[in-house]
Amino acid sequence: xxxxxxxxxxxxxxxxxxxxxxxxxxxxxxxxxxxxxxxxxxxxxxxxxxxxxxxxxxxxxxxxxxxxxxxxxxxxxxxxxxxxxxxxxxxxxxxxxxxxxxxxxxxxxxxxxxxxxxxxxxxxxxxxxx
Amino acid sequence: xxxxxxxxxxxxxxxxxxxxxxxxxxxxxxxxxxxxxxxxxxxxxxxxxxxxxxxxxxxxxxxxxxxxxxxxxxxxxxxxxxxxxxxxxxxxxxxxxxxxxxxxxxxxxxxxxxxxxxxxxxxxxxxxxxxxxxxxxxxxxxxxxxxxxxxxxxxxxxxxxxxxxxxxxxxxxxxxxxxxxxxxxxxxxxxxxxxxxxxxxxxxxxxxxxxxxxxxxxxxxxxxxxxxxxxxxxxxxxxxxxxxxxxxxxxxxxxxxxxxxxxxxxxxxxxxxxxxxxxxxxxxxxxxxxxxxxxxxxxxxxxxxxxxxxxxxxxxxxxxxxxxxxxxxxxxxxxxxxxxxxxxxxxxxxxxxxxxxxxxxxxxxxxxxxxxxxxxxxxxxxxxxxxxxxxxxxxxxxxxxxxxxxxxxxxxxxxxxxxxxxxxxxxxxxxxxxxxxxxxxxxxxxxxxxxxxxxxxxxxxxxxxxxxxxxxxxxxxxxxxxxxxxxxxxxxxxxxxxxxxxxxxxxxxxxxxxxxxxxxxxxxxxxxxxxxxxxxxxxxxxxxxxxxxxxxxxxxxxxxxxxxxxxxxxxxxxxxxxxxxxxxxxxxxxxxxxxxxxxxxxxxxxxxxxxxxxxxxxxxxxxxxxxxxxxxxxxxxxxxxxxxxxxxxxxxxxxxxxxxxxxxxxxxxxxxxxxxxxxxxxxxxxxxxxxxxxxxxxxxxxxxxxxxxxxxxxxxxxxxx
Numbered sequence: 001x002x003x004x005x006x007x008x009x010x011x012x013x014x015x016x017x018x019x020x021x022x023x024x025x026x027x028x029x030x031x032x033x034x035x036x037x038x039x040x041x042x043x044x045x046x047x048x049x050x051x052x053x054x055x056x057x058x059x060x061x062x063x064x065x066x067x068x069x070x071x072x073x074x075x076x077x078x079x080x081x082x083x084x085x086x087x088x089x090x091x092x093x094x095x096x097x098x099x100x101x102x103x104x105x106x107x108x109x110x111x112x113x114x115x116x117x118x119x120x121x122x123x124x125x126x127x128x129x130x
Numbered sequence: 131x132x133x134x135x136x137x138x139x140x141x142x143x144x145x146x147x148x149x150x151x152x153x154x155x156x157x158x159x160x161x162x163x164x165x166x167x168x169x170x171x172x173x174x175x176x177x178x179x180x181x182x183x184x185x186x187x188x189x190x191x192x193x194x195x196x197x198x199x200x201x202x203x204x205x206x207x208x209x210x211x212x213x214x215x216x217x218x219x220x221x222x223x224x225x226x227x228x229x230x231x232x233x234x235x236x237x238x239x240x241x242x243x244x245x246x247x248x249x250x251x252x253x254x255x256x257x258x259x260x261x262x263x264x265x266x267x268x269x270x271x272x273x274x275x276x277x278x279x280x281x282x283x284x285x286x287x288x289x290x291x292x293x294x295x296x297x298x299x300x301x302x303x304x305x306x307x308x309x310x311x312x313x314x315x316x317x318x319x320x321x322x323x324x325x326x327x328x329x330x331x332x333x334x335x336x337x338x339x340x341x342x343x344x345x346x347x348x349x350x351x352x353x354x355x356x357x358x359x360x361x362x363x364x365x366x367x368x369x370x371x372x373x374x375x376x377x378x379x380x381x382x383x384x385x386x387x388x389x390x391x392x393x394x395x396x397x398x399x400x401x402x403x404x405x406x407x408x409x410x411x412x413x414x415x416x417x418x419x420x421x422x423x424x425x426x427x428x429x430x431x432x433x434x435x436x437x438x439x440x441x442x443x444x445x446x447x448x449x450x451x452x453x454x455x456x457x458x459x460x461x462x463x464x465x466x467x468x469x470x471x472x473x474x475x476x477x478x479x480x481x482x483x484x485x486x487x488x489x490x491x492x493x494x495x496x497x498x499x500x501x502x503x504x505x506x507x508x509x510x511x512x513x514x515x516x517x518x519x520x521x522x523x524x525x526x527x528x529x530x531x532x533x534x535x536x537x538x539x540x541x542x543x544x545x546x547x548x549x550x551x552x553x554x555x556x557x558x559x560x561x562x563x564x565x566x567x568x569x570x571x572x573x574x575x576x577x578x579x580x581x582x583x584x585x586x587x588x589x590x591x592x593x594x595x596x597x598x599x600x601x602x603x604x605x606x607x608x609x610x611x612x613x614x615x616x617x618x619x620x621x622x623x624x625x626x627x628x629x630x631x632x633x634x635x636x637x638x639x640x641x642x643x644x645x646x647x648x649x650x651x652x653x654x655x656x657x658x659x660x661x662x663x664x665x666x667x668x669x670x671x672x673x674x675x676x677x678x679x680x681x682x683x684x685x686x687x688x689x690x691x692x693x694x695x696x697x698x699x700x701x702x703x704x705x706x707x708x709x710x711x712x713x714x715x716x717x718x719x720x721x722x723x724x725x726x727x728x729x730x731x732x733x734x735x736x737x738x739x740x741x742x743x744x745x746x747x748x749x750x751x752x753x754x755x756x757x758x759x760x761x762x763x764x765x766x767x768x769x770x771x772x773x774x775x776x777x778x779x780x781x782x783x784x785x786x787x788x789x790x791x792x793x794x795x796x797x798x799x800x801x802x803x804x805x806x807x808x809x810x811x812x813x814x815x816x817x818x819x820x821x822x823x824x825x826x827x828x829x830x831x832x833x834x835x836x837x838x839x840x841x842x843x844x845x846x847x848x849x850x851x
Contacts, residue, residue, distance in 0.1 A: 014485075021489060025496055028522065033504060033512035049513055061756065064657065064796075086364060086655060086798060087752070090292065090732065113655075 034100060039070055040077035047102045050081070050110075056093040070097065070108070079103070085113035092117075131185050132197060135276035138182035142229070143266040145175045150259035157252035157325075165252045169240045172255060175262060176233035183217075183230045186275055190217055195286050198277040199223060205288035209688045215299035216289045221438075222275035224302060228419065229265040231303075231310040235339070236262065239314050243335050245837060250332055253321035254314075261313055264445050268438050291715050291732045294687040297357040304350030305377055309415035311343020312384060316412035319405045323456045326463045328401055333391045338823055340391070340408075344384045345819040351377050352812040363735030363750045365653065365800040367808065370519040375498040376418035379491050383411045386487040389537075393477045396542055398467035400477075402457065403484070405464065409453035414491070416446050421498075472544040479537040486533065490526050494519070520648075524579055528586060531641050534634045535590035538627075539597065557592030564588035577649035583641060590638035594631045601628075625826050632818025640811030646804035653801075657794045667801040669747055672698045676753070676792035677711065678785035689713030691728060691781070692736070693753040693788055695795060699740070708738040710751040710797075723766025728781055729755060741806055748800040757793045758784055 037048040055069035055078050064084050071078035073096065081099060091097065097117050101110035149171035156164030186199070190213050195201040203216045203223070217223040236258040243251050269275060293299070315336040322332040354374065355367035368374060387407040393400045420442040457464070470478060496503070497514050504512040539553050565585045568574040574581045598617060601624075605616040621628040656664045663672035679692040694711025717731035740747040755762075765780050772780075 018489075022492075025493060025522065029496065029500055029514045029518060030504070030512075032518040032521075033500060033514045036501065036511040036513055061754075086796075088362075088364070092730075092732075 036098075038072045038075075038077075039079040040072050040075060042079060042103045042108065044103050044105075047100065049098055049100050050079070050108055051096070051098050052078075054091070054093055054095050054097055059093065070099070079108050080106070081108045081110055083110040083115055085115070088115060088117040090117045091115065131189070132276040132278045135182045135185040136270075136274060138178045138185070139226075139266055139269050139274070139276070142175055142178040142182070142233075143263055143270055145171050145178060146259045146263035146266060148259075149175065150256040150263065153252035153255040153259070157249070157256075162248075165248075165255075168252065168255050168259070169244065172233065172240055172259060172262075173237050175259075176230075176237040179226070179230040179233045179262075182276075183226055186223065186226060187214065187217055190214065193286065195284070196278050196280075196282040197275075198279045199275050201279055201283050201286045203287070203289055205286035207688055208286075208289050209294075211296075212289050212294055212299065212688070216293075218302045218306075219289055219293050220275070222269065222273040222277075224306070225265055225269050225273055226275050227303060228306055228310060229262055229269070231307055232258065232262050232265065232313060235310055235314055236317075239318075239336065239339055245840065247318075247321075247331060247335055249325040249327050250318055250321035250335075253324045254317040257317035257320045258313065261317070268441060272438050272441070287718075288688075288715070291687065291689065291713060291734045292361070294689075294734070295357050295361040297353045298361065301350050301353040301357060304346050304353060305418070306350075308343050308345075308347025308350055308377075308384075309380065309418060311339055311346060312380060312408070312411045312415050314339040314343070315387075315408050319408045320453065320456065323405060323460045323463075326460065328405075328460065328463050330391075330395045330398070333395055333404070337388075337391060337395075338825075340384065340388060341819060341823045344381065344388055345816060345823065347377065347381045347384065348819075349812070349816055351381060352809070356809060359748075359805075360737055360739060361734070363737060363752075363798075365737075365748055365750070365798060365802075367805075370494075370497065370516045372498050373422050375494045376414075376421040379494055379498075380411050380414035380418060382487050382491040382494070383407055383414055386484040386491075387411055389480045390484050393480050397477055399470070400481070401464040401466060402461065405453075405457055407484075407488075409449075409457070413446060413449055413453075416442070416449065420446060474540070474545045474547070474550065476537060476540040476542050476545075479533060479540055483530065483533045483537055486526055486530050490523060490530070493522050493526070497522075527641065528579070528582055531583065531586045531590060531638060534637060535586070535593040538630060538634060539593055554593075556596050557589050560592035560595075561585050561589040573650075580645040580649040583645035587638045587642045587645075591635055594635040594638075597631055598628070621821060622826070625824055626822050629818045629820070629822025629824075632821060633815045634818075636811045636813070636815025636818055638811070639814060640808050643804050643807035643809075643811060647802045647808070650803045651800060654799045655796070656799070657796050659794045660792060662794075664797070664799060666747075666799045667745070668701045669799075669801065670700045671708075671747075671749070671797075671799055672700075673795070673797070674698050674707075676789050676795070677709070678789040679711075680782060680785055687713060687734075687736070689734075690716060691785065693755075693785070694736070695751045695753075695797070697738075697749055697797075699747065706740060708740060708747070708749045710738040710749045711736045712751060712753055723763070724770040724772075724777060725765040725780055725784070726762050729758070729762065743804075743806055745801055745803040746805050748798075748802060750798045752796040752798075753788070754793045754795055755788070757791065758788055761787060 034047055034049050036051055039050065039052050042048060042050065050070060052070040052072055055071050058067075058069035058078075058080075060067045066083045066087060067080065068083070069078045069080050081101075083099060083101075095117050097115060099108075099110045099116070100114040101108055103109075149168045151168075152164045152171060153168030156162060156166075156168060186197070189197045189200050190204050191210070193200065193204060193206045193213070199217075199220050199222055203220045204213050208216065218227045236255075240251065240255060240258075247254075315332075318332040318336045322328050351374075354377065358369070359365070359367040387404065390400050390404050390407060394404050420439070470481075472478065497519055500514050501511045504510065535557065536554070540550070545553075565581070565588075568581060568584055574584060598620070601620045602613060602616045605611060605620055606613065609616070609619075611619065652667050654664055654666045658664060658673040660673050660675050663670055665671075674696045677692075677694040677696060679694070681690065691714040692711050693714070694709055697708045697710065699706055699708060713734050713736055714729050715731040715733065716728045718727070722730050735750045735752070737748060737750040739749070761784060765784070769777055769780050
């Protein structure tokens with residue numbers, strides 16, 4: 001085979017592999033992803049990554065169960081959350097959190113250990129605002 | 131002094147712009163004195179940045195709260211070590227650190243190349259000046275670290291407790307050194323493109339900087355993982371968090387770059403690829419800084435929305451557009467001077483490793499930006515979690531580890547199959563032996579992926595071991611040296627080659643730890659009262675008693691209150707004690723009562739780990755303060771106006787109350803096999819990188835010779851006139 005033809009074949013093979021990888025990437029990521037939603041966007045019967053802020057004074061512990069309300073980052077719509085499992089260190093009133101689960105009769109039932117709390121941006125801002 | 135600091139930044143901005151302008155003018159007009167002046171302006175810039183940094187650092191050490199930054203990020207009761215490091219815990223401070231490191235790196239490289247690379251260096255100076263100028267511009271315009279407060283507060287807020295961990299304090303400067311270091315090869319690559327000097331000169335001049343940057347970035351990433359493992363209280367070291375990914379991406383592309391520049395040095399190939407890789411690495415480094423600071427993606431440690439996101443994005447856009455345009459314009463100058471002779475050659479395998487690394491980077495990039503991508507495509511923001519990353523990355527990582535073993539032992543140009551068999555026979559035999567041992571002696575077969583990974587790691591170690599033994603034996607035959615001496619000389623004489631082998635061995639060991647600890651981790655979450663115990667793996671963990679400490683824990687974090695547990699661990703005849711605890715920091719929130727304020731602030735887990743080569747036992751505790759709620763509420767009412775000593779006494783009493791009669795506390799126990807080898811592998815790789823980067827006597831000799839030749843050439847040229 002002459003070299004230029006060989007190079008062409010190599011190029012086609014490489015591009016083909018790249019395309020396959022890209023397609024696989026796109027396909028798997030869309031099928032594996034879960035939708036992020038604010039409390040005001042929740043609907044029953046689907047699983048979501050709920051994002052928002054913890055409503056001040058809403059945190060209650062009952063044994064292993066943690067109950068709190070999450071509200072829209074810049075709004076007042078809120079939803080009660082029932083959660084079990086490990087609570088991240090920075091979890092507090094007013095913090096931004098992400099928790100996975102689904103809405104069931106008005107309450108967001110979270111998956112075990114799915115709670116993620118964002119680190120406060122600046123230690124002070126948080127102190128002044130809450 | 132704040133005024134002096136601000137002035138340093140403004141003058142620094144002008145100096146950086148002058149450096150860029152003077153070098154370009156000098157290069158275009160051929161007036162060397164302007165180029166020299168531009169280079170010296172960069173030295174001057176370094177002096178200004180260091181001065182500004184020193185002023186800020188001293189303000190932190192003196193706890194001068196007239197600086198807004200000090201009041202936000204430090205306090206008088208912050209331990210001194212953390213006062214020093216609190217400078218880069220803030221956005222403004224970390225920008226200053228970026229600019230300072232950049233100016234120092236730039237000065238170093240420009241000093242070293244002051245008599246060589248006369249065409250490329252002025253343009254590189256200009257690029258470095260503009261990058262430094264951009265960061266100074268951000269500080270002067272929006273995020274001035276020298277902003278002052280009036281009236282001066284009595285006390286500062288203190289350093290974020292989560293950042294009070296030794297690894298966390300070294301981790302940001304390490305990452306930044308890595309990011310900044312990659313700007314050096316980037317600048318010279320741009321210089322090479324502008325001047326059409328696309329040979330290997332710019333690579334030889336900056337190879338060591340790229341290697342140092344890569345080493346720092348890698349160490350920084352590992353320290354971040356170590357912090358996550360031993361401070362965050364969830365027990366993992368990698369979560370595919372956007373900010374983690376942001377630091378991994380430039381490292382992956384940088385790794386590809388370090389390999390592919392060897393192909394250009396030796397064979398004159400892959401020129402377009404190399405300049406593209408370094409531009410991508412630098413862009414990703416900027417993107418890393420941007421992601422941490424912009425809060426555009428939801429991340430556990432996106433440190434908040436910031437004021438400079440747009441500016442960063444515009445700058446990144448400019449870098450991408452300009453470098454892509456420049457590469458396209460110079461395509462005719464970037465033709466390879468050689469062709470790939472055979473697929474069985476080192477250059478072919480390096481190319482393959484490059485493709486895998488870049489593919490890995492693209493996967494991480496896609497996953498990281500998936501929320502934005504999905505929102506743009508479907509209108510709803512979706513995220514992909516760690517399972518997705520693990521599924522895609524694992525096969526690529528397996529291929530990568532295999533290549534780590536094969537690539538470096540192949541010859542350039544072409545390897546005959548019979549030679550290949552001869553090189554790989556012993557490592558393959560070792561791999562099969564290891565596989566057989568794993569199948570018969572351990573339960574590794576439960577996870578096929580990790581079994582494959584273990585075999586590949588054995589293969590890499592076999593290859594590296596074989597190289598050292600063969601090289602050492604050859605030296606012994608020729609010189610009659612003893613084994614240790616022969617090995618030391620072998621490494622010393624071929625630093626790049628054997629340093630590289632060490633890095634490969636370290637990476638393989640690291641993957642061994644990753645594979646074992648992710649496939650065979652055991653985790654229990656339980657609630658225990660004193661006296662109760664939990665069984666995990668072979669360990670029997672018993673909650674002996676609760677602890678309560680005031681005024682500082684053992685780790686020196688300066689936490690006011692620390693509740694914890696004494697855990698007796700038994701495993702067969704062996705027994706030891708672990709003391710996990712949880713630190714409570716006070717809050718200044720006026721809506722909280724005078725006493726509850728001390729408990730309602732930040733709280734951080736101080737996990738305790740029994741480190742071991744075979745497995746770690748990791749314990750975290752989350753005390754339940756429910757029994758204190760009632761007494762705290764009562765104390766809030768009674769002692770709200772009491773003097774400090776009385777309140778301190780009340781808190782002391784509350785602590786004793788908890789210690790003497792603790793309610794059940796929540797524990798997380800993790801047994802993670804071989805996880806220590808992640809850190810050991812990282813240390814081996816670090817050692818290897820240092821060996822490879824250390825200048826060898828021969829190289830110094832070569833440099834002196836080339837300088838001498840250059841001088842002779844100059845004298846001759848002068849004589850002709």
